[in-house]
Amino acid sequence: MAVIRGLRRRRRAAASGDEPARPRRPRRRIRLENDQRKAQLLALGQQAFSERTYDEVSIDDIARAAGISKGLLYHYFPTKRDLYLAGLRATAADLIERTTAAASPELPPLDRMRAGLDAYLDHVSRQARPFVALMRGGIGSDPEVVGVIEGVRATYVERFLDNAEGTPLAGLALANRPLLRIAVRGWIGFVEAASLEWLSRKDVERTTLRDLLVDALLASLRLGAAAGPAPS
Amino acid sequence: MAVIRGLRRRRRAAASGDEPARPRRPRRRIRLENDQRKAQLLALGQQAFSERTYDEVSIDDIARAAGISKGLLYHYFPTKRDLYLAGLRATAADLIERTTAAASPELPPLDRMRAGLDAYLDHVSRQARPFVALMRGGIGSDPEVVGVIEGVRATYVERFLDNAEGTPLAGLALANRPLLRIAVRGWIGFVEAASLEWLSRKDVERTTLRDLLVDALLASLRLGAAAGPAPS
DNA sequence: GATCCGTATTGACCTGAAGTCAATAGCTGA
DNA sequence: TCAGCTATTGACTTCAGGTCAATACGGATC
Structure with a gap:
């Protein structure tokens, strides 16, 4: 998906100069204490996995629910299974x-x-x-x-x-x-x-x-x- | 979509000139009766799933074991789950x-x-x-x-x-x-x-x-x- | 024996989600 | 004010499931 997105963007930029590649102001980061973040993710995970099946829940879902990036989630839980197991x-x-x-x-x-x-x-x-x-x-x-x-x-x-x-x-x-x-x-x-x-x-x-x-x-x-x- | 396909093909051809693009004689196809093939795949699936976990078994594995392409397997069983369920x-x-x-x-x-x-x-x-x-x-x-x-x-x-x-x-x-x-x-x-x-x-x-x-x-x-x- | 045709078969391709990592920016203490 | 630690980002890679237009096998027909 990300690959395709990348391709699309390049293609669009090249083909149609109409979209001026807006500088994309990144949203403000919110820093949490290590333990707080981990507890938050654990709670969100428990909730998600109790409402839906293991593979109906995607890591992106949980990251979105927490308002963070997927990469950060992987910083706290090395795999999806680890989050589930915790x-x-x-x-x-x-x-x-x-x-x-x-x-x-x-x-x-x-x-x-x-x-x-x-x-x-x-x-x-x-x-x-x-x-x-x-x-x-x-x-x-x-x-x-x-x-x-x-x-x-x-x-x-x-x-x-x-x-x-x-x-x-x-x-x-x-x-x-x-x-x-x-x-x-x-x-x-x-x-x-x-x-x-x-x-x-x-x-x-x-x-x-x-x-x-x-x-x-x-x-x-x-x-x-x-x-x-x-x-x- | 067609554009992307074209890009990939061209890129490959351009990047690796060292491999002389061997004409790749396709291996002889072996046709089986519809029922025979289905029974064979079912048996192979049962065996595979009894030896390994559901997601340790890949569709490619089973197709390889049967000596056929993945596409054909999907002709007989619309999804991996269907094969497992059967x-x-x-x-x-x-x-x-x-x-x-x-x-x-x-x-x-x-x-x-x-x-x-x-x-x-x-x-x-x-x-x-x-x-x-x-x-x-x-x-x-x-x-x-x-x-x-x-x-x-x-x-x-x-x-x-x-x-x-x-x-x-x-x-x-x-x-x-x-x-x-x-x-x-x-x-x-x-x-x-x-x-x-x-x-x-x-x-x-x-x-x-x-x-x-x-x-x-x-x-x-x-x-x-x-x-x-x-x-x- | 040639050729026709239904359909079993192929393999390149798409897709979507898990997992990686170098770069970035928020906070704290000096 | 600034430096440095580290929480955070997001573009990227990987991989397996799933799709589909093209192909070729083999029995039927002449």
């Missing part, structure tokens, strides 16, 4: 922090689970659009993006395995049993899928869903701890 | 067909579930790489890609709701209960997540995993049908 990481950290804060260790185990899941569903409700977009594929199979999401999941796997110590399942050497690990990991998938379904309809109370998720976790732990097949 | 649809149809064939209606309900899940896990094992890639994000939040995957899930939701009619849960007007729908949808997420975890370690027998999934389905149906919260 926003994703911030959101992930926020999610972990909120759920951690809610699930106080002083609560009885079941209440901890409930409180944690309430915080999770709360976050998911408020961030519905970007959450759905992310879970539906986000950016295409990028290793680092997958890494962030898997990191959140792994955090929860550990947390719920630990938390289970206070339940009737305590003392089972939980984390080392392969089947149990699969069951808990499966339950995380259950939570995400159930959340997406819930968001798409909202025809169930949040507390009802939360209780379903708690029950499903208890059932998963039970099934993962017992090795037996289903009764025929 | 392969995905074929795989999805294959999965549905295999699981449907395995889960014969003549089997008792629990055996049907087992057989269906066996077929599912079998497919997932053989297609491990592309399956993981797809579930980890595939192509970035493309509506049609999501549509194909959601279509498969919806098929299974209906199937297992139907199949449940033969179990102790029969006669509950299953499909219309929002919470039950969420529970079954959640279970699908459980299956996918558990399958991914299983594929990454393979430290559990397939039959063990299958039985876990069956038990999880039964538990999900039970929880989704009963509205009550967990006992505190």
Whole structure:
């Protein structure tokens, strides 16, 4: 595009002397502190990526929204993916922090689970659009993006395995049993899928869903701890 | 436009006089029947997309692998996404067909579930790489890609709701209960997540995993049908 | 065997967005 | 007032997806 523009301008200037190549007063530059600018761009990126798909958002869009040149954006974030990842990481950290804060260790185990899941569903409700977009594929199979999401999941796997110590399942050497690990990991998938379904309809109370998720976790732990097949 | 084309050609000719503009005998064209060529490209696309990421695969790569020009590829598949989608649809149809064939209606309900899940896990094992890639994000939040995957899930939701009619849960007007729908949808997420975890370690027998999934389905149906919260 | 013709096939080209970099100008401190 | 640091610019490059008028293959016709 820029190449073509250049060509066009030269051609026009040569062919038709009617446009006097106006000196193009450059608009006044506005300098921001390094941190301010970075925070601004991060926020604008988060907003853009939560409203549109990764590749529907162009770097030029964000630069325009910030009132700066594309080159400056690349000064702060070396690639488009980095900008996306920075926003994703911030959101992930926020999610972990909120759920951690809610699930106080002083609560009885079941209440901890409930409180944690309430915080999770709360976050998911408020961030519905970007959450759905992310879970539906986000950016295409990028290793680092997958890494962030898997990191959140792994955090929860550990947390719920630990938390289970206070339940009737305590003392089972939980984390080392392969089947149990699969069951808990499966339950995380259950939570995400159930959340997406819930968001798409909202025809169930949040507390009802939360209780379903708690029950499903208890059932998963039970099934993962017992090795037996289903009764025929 | 014509002007630009002319410019480029002239510039090249003028700049590089060292290359004697070899007459470039065009390689012999090989004509294939319309259907043959399309099938070939589809197969090559499936292979490429199963080995590499969506945007790691370039159209030129596939065209080169087929020994044809890029233009021809676009004659058969209007966009890169279309080629990807065609392969995905074929795989999805294959999965549905295999699981449907395995889960014969003549089997008792629990055996049907087992057989269906066996077929599912079998497919997932053989297609491990592309399956993981797809579930980890595939192509970035493309509506049609999501549509194909959601279509498969919806098929299974209906199937297992139907199949449940033969179990102790029969006669509950299953499909219309929002919470039950969420529970079954959640279970699908459980299956996918558990399958991914299983594929990454393979430290559990397939039959063990299958039985876990069956038990999880039964538990999900039970929880989704009963509205009550967990006992505190 | 010559030639005609539908259509499979080509490759040069366009386009648009990501990413680069040398030059420029706003601010701060002396 | 001026110097210097660095935030900022925008023209440029690169690259992959996508277009299209021209071409040539191969079966049908004589």
